[in-house]
Amino acid sequence: MFLFPETYKLRDRMIEQYPHVEFVNHGTRLTPAEQATLYGEELWKRNPDLCCRLRKVDPMREVMADVDVWITGLRRSQSATRVNLRLIEWDWRYLVLKVNPLFRWERSQIWQYVKQNDVPYNELHEQGYPTVGCTHCTQPVSGCTPGDYSRAGRWSGTDKNECGLHGGAGI
Numbered sequence: 001m002f003l004f005p006e007t008y009k010l011r012d013r014m015i016e017q018y019p020h021v022e023f024v025n026h027g028t029r030l031t032p033a034e035q036a037t038l039y040g041e042e043l044w045k046r047n048p049d050l051c052c053r054l055r056k057v058d059p060m061r062e063v064m065a066d067v068d069v070w071i072t073g074l075r076r077s078q079s080a081t082r083v084n085l086r087l088i089e090w091d092w093r094y095l096v097l098k099v100n101p102l103f104r105w106e107r108s109q110i111w112q113y114v115k116q117n118d119v120p121y122n123e124l125h126e127q128g129y130p131t132v133g134c135t136h137c138t139q140p141v142s143g144c145t146p147g148d149y150s151r152a153g154r155w156s157g158t159d160k161n162e163c164g165l166h167g168g169a170g171i
C-alpha cells in the first residue's frame with residue numbers, strides 16, 4: 001500500500017501503547033516499481049480494482065490462510081454496503097469467522113471512547129480526512145470534522161468506495 005506518514009506514526013504509537021499485542025506487517029511483495037513495469041504507471045488511476053487486489057486483497061488472503069477468527073472495526077452506519085452487517089458472520093472469501101463488535105456504533109460513540117480511553121488515532125482525522133487509505137486514493141473532505149463520517153474522499157471521481165478487503169470491488 002501507499003500509506004501516509006501519519007499512518008506509520010499511528011502504527012508506531014500503537015506498538016508503544018499496547019506492548020502485549022503482536023503487530024505484524026504483511027503488505028504486498030510487489031514494489032511500486034515492479035507494479036509500474038508489469039501493469040503500467042499509475043495503475044490506481046486506470047484500474048483501481050486491480051491495484052487494490054494486488055496491493056491489499058491478495059496479501060490479505062495470504063495472511064488469512066493461518067487465521068480462524070477476524071475481528072474488524074466495521075460499522076453499519078459507514079456506508080450503504082455495510083447496513084446489513086451482523087455481529088458475527090462467516091466470511092466465504094477468506095473462510096474465517098468474522099466478528100464485528102462495533103457494528104451498531106455511531107461515529108460519535110467511537111470518538112467518545114477514543115478520547116475517554118486515550119486510544120491512539122490517525123491525526124489526519126483532525127485535518128479533514130474522515131477515512132484514511134492510500135495516499136493516491138484518499139482526499140480530505142471539505143468541512144469534515146473528526147466527528148463526521150464520509151467516504152467521499154476515497155477514490156474521488158469514481159463509483160468505487162470499497163477496496164475489496166470487506167467485499168465489493170478489488171476481489
Ligand code: SF4
Pocket residue numbers: 001002043044047048049051052053055056133134135136137163
Ligand atoms: S487504494 Fe488506490 S493506491 Fe491503494 S491499492 Fe487501492 S487503488 Fe491502489
